[in-house]
Amino acid sequence: MNRRAIRAIVRKDLKVTMQNKGVVIPLLLVPLIMFIALPSLVGLMPLLGNIPDSDLAEIQLLVSRMPPTLQAEFAGYTPLQLLVVMMIVYYLAPMYLIVPMMVASVIAADSFAGEKERKTLEALLYTPTTDQELLLGKLLAAWLPAVGVALVGFVCYSIVANLVAGPIMGGIFFPTPMWLILAFWVAPAIAGLGLVVTILVSSRAQGFQDAYQMGALVVLPLLALMISQATGVMFLSTGLVLLLGAAVWLLDGALLWWGGRWFRRTELFGRL
Amino acid sequence: MANQTVIETHQLSRHFGTVTAVDQLDLTITGGEIFGFLGHNGAGKTTTIRLLNGVLAPSAGTARVLGMDPVVDGPKLRYHTGVLTETPSLDDRLTGRENLRIYADLFGVPIAKVSSRVDELLGIFELTERAAERVGGYSKGMRQRLALARALLHEPELIFLDEPTAGLDPVATRHVHQLITRLSREEGRTLFLCTHNLEEAQQLCDRVGVMEHGRLLAIGTPAELIRQTYKLLSLDLEVAAADLPLALAQLSRYSTLQVQTLNHEQIRMHGIARDAIPELIATLSAAGVHIYRVNPREPSLADVYFALHEEATR
Ligand SMILES: Nc1ncnc2c1ncn2[C@@H]1O[C@H](COP(=O)(O)OP(=O)(O)OP(=O)(O)O)[C@@H](O)[C@H]1O
Ligand SMILES: [Mg+2]
Secondary structure, eight states: OHHHHHHHHHHHHHHHHHTHHHHHHHHHHHHIIIIIIHHHHHHHHHHHHHHHHOHHHHHHHHHHHHOOHHHHHHOOOOOOHHIIIIIIIIIIHHHHHHHHHHHHHHHHHIIHHHHHHHOOOOHHHHHSSHHHHHHHHHHHHHHHHHHHHHHHHHHHHHHHHHHHHHHHHHHHSSOHHHHIIIIIIIIIHHHHHHHHHHHHHTTTOSSSHHHHHHHHGGGGGHHHHHHHHHSSOOOOHHHHHHHHHHHHHHHHHHHHHHHHOOOOOHHHHHHO | OOOOOOEEEEEEEETTTTEEEEEEEEEEEETOOEEEHHHHHHTTTTHHHHHHSSOOOOEEEEEEEBBBBBHHHHHHHTEEEEEEEEEEETTSSBHHHHHHHHHHHTTTTTGGGGHHHHHHHHHHTGGGGTTTTTGGOOHHHHHHHHHHHHTTTTSSSSEEEETTTOOOOOOHHHHHHHHHHIIIIOOOOOOEEEEEEEHHHHOOOOOEEEEEEEEEEEOOOOHHHHHHSSSSEEEEEEEEEEGGGHHHHHHHTTTHHHHHEETTTTEEEEEGGGGHHHHHHHHHHHOOOOOOEEHHHHHHHHHHHHHHHHHHHO
């Protein structure tokens, strides 16, 4: 493996991508909403006015449907604390995962389909890089920023959560072990998934917009996760999150193995 | 590398669905030569370059380039070849200098030399002043020059130029011609030049090959091709005005010649074999005709090109 060439590809893609407004704007906006605005809102909710008792009752109903281990965890909470924990620790967790997925998929769409669109791929294919180096460079160019944004976002989210909800919770309550696993184990895997799916889609897509829109479909499983939590079908326990991460990593590996087999420059040229 | 075989193909072919882009190509190119690859749009020139660099796989046949098989040794081979692609394929969102620096890394230019090599090429191609600007704002000629600079970063011994002067102004075109000549004559590199400019090919190339529908119609030095295609030439003759009747009388004895009087001292004849010229002049001269000028009207490579295509489509 020629590390210098891989680094050059990563550097090139990052520089080029950061100049596309269609990439940078969602890249800044979405994390800002997810990591700062949403947790702030949850923490400020009690200040904005009284939460109707009916809402709190509904939450308690939801808790009663949870697995016994989680019920035990929630046992000592006041209704308000319960609301904060449910929102910040559980409901927003799938939303958090949307960020690495989106970042990876936006950058990958720009770097694969966009490169085809801008006709800059040909010169790259004439370089002495091997097919594997080319693929690895392209993958890292999207994966590294996605993981970076997810981790920085996790730190921001933790700070904001403790700042706004700490007083209600009576001290620092975040991150929970489940969130540590989410940030360090699941988020990188999810970034990989967004990336690989977008690349597979890009090979059929005409350009950046096209690939980006099709790639956005990978968000659907995360929405499903969100809904199943909100309706009490499933809850993100520590064990489940560990398992989820493992499953996504496996899926990443399988897709990458499958995609890597057809990633040949000679095939790309057949379609240029 | 001079006089060594640099490119050798054997029955090299590539199909795209029902289209045969390259059809059983047999080609041998020697080190240090400037080889011109001619042919209509879609004749298979660009596809051949791709095959020879291992970025496209042949459907059949084999190639050896610099002693390597492009299919197997593609990455290694590409350290030694430089390609100017048909479209410059530059990153518009990067500056001129960034474009070169990144490719210097990709081509493995020694790290300590990257800056000096990039600056040197920016200088050669007169881009130093605009090097910090984004390529998106470059003119077509500037892009072409930058793409050329990029193809030469790693000092490749075999250089493929796909229409290097397309769309360039006359001054820029001359610069490119001088560059090509220098790369070959002074630095001993081999050049594989695809062009639609037949004058350029005739002027620059040691040998040319003419492609049509993926097949190689003819190959040789421009002069050879002209001679092969045009066995009979036209010849203009300027004689003393007083000798014109005598000259015409002498020429009338050659039954295959078509003779035409242009004015009171100039004759044009068609259908004369190259080998017959010395004898004809000797005969006229012996008969007492004063000859001031003998001007064979040489067909150009362009004439050959059109004749070959006409023949092929017939
Ligand atoms: N990736 C591809 N997919 C399908 N057909 C292709 C592909 N690349 C080339 N062809 C076809 O192969 C033939 C040869 O194309 P090629 O680009 O090699 O021609 P060329 O001689 O370079 O033409 P030009 O002078 O226009 O550049 C054409 O008919 C072209 O349409
Ligand atoms: Mg071409």
